[in-house]
Amino acid sequence: MPDVAQITVAPARIAELTALIRATGTETRTTVTPLTGADVATIPVSTEQDVLDAFEAARVAQRGWARTPLRRRTKALLKLHDLILTHQRELLDLVQLESGKARSHAFDEVLHTALTGRYYGRRLSRILGPHRRAGAYPLITGIRQYHQPKGVVGLISPWNYPLSMALVDGLAAVAAGNAVVHKPDSQAPLTALAIIELMHRAGFPRDLWQVVSGAGSVIGSTIIDHADYICFTGSTATGKRIAAQCSERLIGCSLELGGKNPMVVLPGADVEKAVEGTVNAAFSSAGQLCVSIERIYVHDSIYEQYRDALAERLARVSYGANADWEVEMGTLVSPAQLATIEKHVADALDHGASLVSGGRARPDIAPWFHEPTVLENVPESALCFAEETFGPLVSLYPYRSVGEAVAMANDTVYGLNASVWGPVKQARKVAPKIKAGTVNVNEGFAATFGSIGAPMGGMKESGTGRRQGAEGLLRFTEVQSVAVQRVMPVGGPAAVPKRTFAAAITVGLLLLRRFTRKA
Structure with a gap:
């Protein structure tokens, strides 16, 4: 290498x-x-x-x-x-x-x-x-909208x-x-x-x-x-x-x-594709990515198949701290990041969680490298249940109904990114129910992240505002509206009594409402 x-x-x-x-x-x-x-x-x-x-x-x-x-x-x-x-x-x-x-x-x-x-x-x-905008009176009021820096x-x-x-x-x-x-x-x-x-x-x-x-x-x-x-x-x-x-x-x-981003694997999902997607969704940049997946909810009909396939795939992940394009995961950035994931893993195991894959620091690869790690049976009392790890650590949870999975995915103070895997028709119905600024179907985060025309940002405590698009x-x-008024003032001609003008405007509005097409 x-x-x-x-x-x-x-x-x-x-x-x-x-x-x-x-x-x-x-x-x-x-x-x-x-x-x-x-x-x-x-x-x-x-x-x-x-x-x-x-x-x-x-x-x-x-x-x-x-x-x-x-x-x-x-x-x-x-x-x-x-x-x-x-x-x-x-x-x-x-x-x-x-x-x-x-x-x-x-x-x-x-x-x-x-x-x-x-x-x-x-x-x-x-x-x-x-941009031109509709004025108070057609033809008489002209409006232009400007965007000032x-x-x-x-x-x-x-x-x-x-x-x-x-x-x-x-x-x-x-x-x-x-x-x-x-x-x-x-x-x-x-x-x-x-x-x-x-x-x-x-x-x-x-x-x-x-x-x-x-x-x-x-x-x-x-x-x-x-x-x-x-x-x-x-x-x-x-x-x-x-x-x-x-x-x-x-x-x-x-x-x-921050984010504690969920993935929902639906019944009928292609397990092999979902596993491959998980490797990218959870372990790109060693999990040090705001939109990285940390919680995975899998339907109980395929839970064991998915868990075992994920463990087998992670056993073949290519690690490295070099310029090799085939390396699938690099290292954590600092001793502090390594300490956080080690703390979260140890705490979860102490609270009864089970280790599915990984779990070790690997200084033989790089000073602060940690293996991609998968846990199951993580209780609510564990730190990594709700806290963002910001490292290569995910937790698996089985569910029985899709409604239950959506409720668990939304049970967080965060709302940055989410991922749904399964038949497209079904997954597209589930995706809008998850309270996150971006939701990817049959992809972890790259579909929204790479679509520059699509706004990207968080709900709840994951932030305000949007980048992209x-x-x-x-x-x-700053939005600025500039109006040009022609022919007469907005309040009507000076020679026309106010009551007469108000009656005329009322009739005009009713006629416009009847004969103009819906917007």
């Missing part, structure tokens, strides 16, 4: 990338790769003044960018699409180096970012308008998808005419910096996207205090604090937060 030594970034290249961070102080921090635990880069840390300077520069750039014709923004978006695909080798190396995920899962991020640039590049004018968007992105989550939200923000002040996660800044450099090559102004570095607890509040809108991906606990701080300033925010762009705008 290819050696991890294939995944490297030259020191000179690291210096080029870190120079994009706005940081004037002397404080630094060192990042490490989960592939080996070795040091990767020395990252400068931004001061509070650096953050303020970033906002000042971003505001200047945004004013010019907001006046830029949509056709120029479109050209830059489509150019970025091409650059991402042609520079994917470096992007793949950086994603793996900073996150530890398998090569094929790193490619998911490359594909997602390229498709996002293509989607908005092809639809920008159509979505942003302006918010201003400067504060973007706080996570470590688990260092390329995709660093770009796709901010790219929609700048496409809508905003500037961005971005704090990538301290574990994975290089990937974000590489994609931002490609944005410069694509034609986006250099000052339009400012990057600052540091702990969220230190500079995150400063970002929220000065942004016109906040976009955050991370934990529900942190998201609640951000929402509270945003509310004090009456600014909007979009938050993609028109909604993912319009959240970064």
